[in-house]
Structure formats: C-alpha cells, structure tokens
Amino acid sequence: ETIYKAGTRPMGLLCLNQGKVKISRLGTNGMEQIVALKKPVDFIGFRTLMEEKYFLSSAVALEPASICIINKDNFFKTIRNNANLAFKVIHILAKELNELEGRLLNLTQKHVRARLADALLIAHDVYGQSPNDGMLNVSLKRADLAALANMTTANAIRVLSSFAKENVIEVDKRNIKIKDLNALNEISDWGR
DSSP states (O other): OEEEOTTOOOOEEEEEEESOEEEEEEOTTSOEEEEEEEOTTOEESHHHHHHTOOOSSEEEESSOOEEEEEEHHHHHHHHHHOHHHHHHHHHHHHHHHHHHHHHHHHHHHSOHHHHHHHHHHHHHHHHOBOTTTOBBSSOOOHHHHHHHHTSOHHHHHHHHHHHHHTTSEEEETTEEEESOHHHHHHHHHHTO
C-alpha cells in the first residue's frame, strides 16, 4: 500500500510504528530506484517535511504497516521551543545525508556484483535475519532488489544465482538467507 506519492505535500512527521517500507524515486529513464528501506521506529519523509517542499519520492509498505503522523505545525513549534530536540533533528539529518552520500558513491563506482552485495547487506542491516531459519526478515521481489542495487531485474537474478552457486546465499523464492556474511562483505569491498 502506498503511504505517500511523489508530488504530494507532507501532512506531518511520519513515524513507522510497525512494518517495513521502501522509499523510492523514479529515474529519468522511468526506472524505480529504491533510495532507502525503513523499519520501526524510523521517520519517513523527514527531509521533505523539514524543507517544506513536495515529496520527490514515494513510500510503499512492503508488508502491513502502522504509521503515526505528528502534525507538522505542532512538530515545528516543538522544535522552535526545544534546543535539545532541534539539535537531535540536525543530527538525524546529518546522519541521513552521510549515509546517502556513501550509498551514491557505491552505486556509481561499484560493479554489479558489489552493488547487489551492498543491497543484500543493507536489507540485512535494516531488517536482520530470522533466528529460526536465518532468512532475511524481509521478503523482497527481484525487482525491488534490483531497484535497491541500481541494476536491471535480469542482472539481479543472474548475480543472485551466482551468489547461490558460490554458497554465499541460499534462495527460496523471495526469501534469502545469507550463508557467508564475510564473503558478501568481501564482494562488496572488491567493488571499490
């Protein structure tokens, strides 16, 4: 389900209470690019709200989700009257910007294997893995993995197959188990 669409204005600060969400933008070629994955209790659309602009991205739930909306006027008033909260907001924005800069560098300078390794590592870092079977705690379509890694779906499928043959991952439909985290990190690092 869509939480917000590109071209709309934020009503307030969105906080993800439950569920998993992807944040994506359409490129000039019309292809979806996933720019972030969100988990509870992440903020969604935070930068757009602070900039008081229209959303450039869209947020879509990957599973049933619960969202809390904090009225933007109340939020801005609280920030104006609370220096500690304002500093925390600046800290969150700076952290997001640093992460996005690193991700941009990786997407533009790494080869496809390293980019897909990064996508799997991001999913692992954000959502973790099931203690029962070791599968990633998110079920991603191949198109979503491709959009996260900035590649075609066909390339994502091909690279996933090669990772499985190398025994780095195990694939069961949309479920992926990282069998060798060190190998995946090495593949990511080789792409630099």
